[in-house]
Amino acid sequence: MGSIISTRGLTKRFTGHVALHDIDLNIEQGEFVIILGPNGAGKTTLLKILETLVRPSCGSVKIGGLELSRSAVEIRKMIGVISHESYLYNDLTVGENLYFYGKMYGLSQGELTVRIQFLLEQLHLEHRCMDRVSTLSRGMKQRLSIARSLIHGPDIILMDEPYTGLDLRSACDLEKILLENSKKATVLMVTHDIDRAFAMCDRVILLSDGKIAVDTRKNEIASVEELRNIYTTIFDGGT
Amino acid sequence: MIRSLHIAAKDLRTELRTKQVLNSMLVFSLVVMMIFSLSLSDMLSTSSNIDRLAPGLLWIAFIFAGTLGITRTFASETENACLDGLRLCPVDSAAIYTGKVISSICLMLIVEFLTIPVFMVLFNYNIPNIPSLVIVILLGTGGFAAVGTLLSALTVNTRTREILLPVLLLPLLVPVLIPAVLATGKILAGTGITGMITELRLIAVYDIVFFTLARLLFDHTLEG
Known part of the structure; x- marks a missing residue:
């Protein structure tokens, strides 16, 4: 399998x-x-660059074989972003939000109808399709945000703290969807939730x-406790 | 272009549902008309006086009501970081800009075309050449929205955007306001469209130059 994301000498200066x-x-x-690390380690900046929202100061980024500096619009078709921000319009309904984003991704009317119904059913939101987003709970908004990010069936899913503010049910839904999608999509997740992330x-x-302080495959780490020890050793000096 | 229309439709649907901006624009515009009709009632007894006052009066109402609206163009996008959500879509930033310009023009036109009949009633005045006035208003509003939308994006993340935007916007509007007011004056004085070709050309050139420039600059505005 080839690299779907590759960076060379990627640097961002503020x-x-x-x-x-x-x-x-x-x-x-x-x-x-x-991707783990303490606050200010550069996790979100790395993700924002891969999302095409922030330009790197130097270095190159290739996503799906395309150079980010030249093909940002094409790259956006491949990625879906789940963040602690919902990117949803409060005064539009659940269905209208998904319809709008689907149209932005160039989906046809027929594709959209099927896709919206499928995602709303999967995320247990079908009964709220006609309700305004402002009337949803935080957990429901986050589930809808997941639906929004998957509306175009992305090849790459980028996530920044996706579990923030989620209740148990929503977190389980997210986990289920991620596991289903990770079979066909590449997933990059920035999180502080080591246990949940390590399991997937x-x-x-x-x-x-x-x-990059550590870059290792999961099977080289015996357990989540060992990962936690590595984390503590690097960031807290072993204390 | 299709995506720009979707963005404009989304903005208009939201606005027509909440009427947050439209109401304040309309109220402002109508209050201006009412205050002028009351305070200048002595002067407005003759039609020739109205011919001289009305162009400035109408454009004061349009521009300041428009400024109220344009300040909010990107405010709805800051909620839940929707602007980032829009930028994550495979859409040129120029398409986002165009969509926002279209929705701003539509909102302004609603206010303008509701203000004109009120003006005609309050001032007991008949506009002699309404189609020509519509052309001037369309061109003038286009120039206003082209510059206003860019500056609205530029100031959306500043704490003082309500103050900063008019300070930046109004001086830039002078080149479109002068010919628009002059052309409106000529229409009210009964001049045909051929008598104001120079003014219309000036406004059209302004619209094209600023719309093109703003489309090119918009990407940098968003990232900044």
Whole structure:
């Protein structure tokens, strides 16, 4: 399998500090990768660059064989983003939100009808299709946000703290959907929830001060406790 | 272009449902008409006086009501980080800009075409050449929306956007406002469309230049 995401010398500088420093990364098609690290390690910046929302200061990024600096619009067709932000319009209904985003991805009327119905059923939101988003609970909004990100059937799913604010049921729904999609899609998840993420992943990356401190396959780590020990050793000096 | 229309339709559907912006624009515009009709009642007894005052009066109402609306163009996109959601879609930033311009023009036209009959009633005045006035209003509103939408995106993340936007916007509107007011004056004085070709050309050039420039600059505005 070839790399679906690859970065070479990826660096991002903001005024006064370097958020990412010389990151070389290859992510294979179908991999489920979790990115861990303390606040300010550069996890979200890395994800924002892969999402095409932030331009790198230097280095190259290729997604699905396309150069990010030249083919951002084409790359966006391949990715779905789940974040702690819902990206939903409060004054539109559940169905209208999905319809709007589906149209933005260029889906036809027929495709959209089938896709919206399928996703709403999978996420137990079909009974709220005609309700405004502002009337949904936080957990429901997050489930709808997941539906929004999967509306076009992306090859790559990028997630930034997807479990923030989720109740148990929503977290289980998300896990179920991720496991189903991870069979066909590449998943990159930034999270602080080590236990949940470790159970699903194939590979673990630890970022520290904008650099990759650890990049290892899951089968090289015996258990989540060992991962927690590695994390503590690197970021808390073993204390 | 299809995606721009979807963005505009989404904005208009939201606005027609909540009427947050439309109501304030309409109320402002109608209050301006009422205040002027009361305060200038002595001067407005003759039609020739109205011919001289009305162009400025109408455009004051249009521009300030429009400024109220344009301030909110991107405000709805900041809620739940929807602007990022839009940027994640496979859509050129120029298409997002075009969609926003279309929705701003539509909202302004609703207000303008409701203000004109009120003006005619309050001032007891008949506009002699309504089709020509419609052309001037369409062109002037287009120029306003082209610049206003860009500046609205530029100031959306600033804390003082309600103050900053008019300060930046109004000086930039001078080149479109002067010919628009002059052309409106000529229409009210009974001049045909051939008598205001120069003004119409000026407004059209302004619209094309600023719309093209704004489409090119919009990507940088969003990332900033």
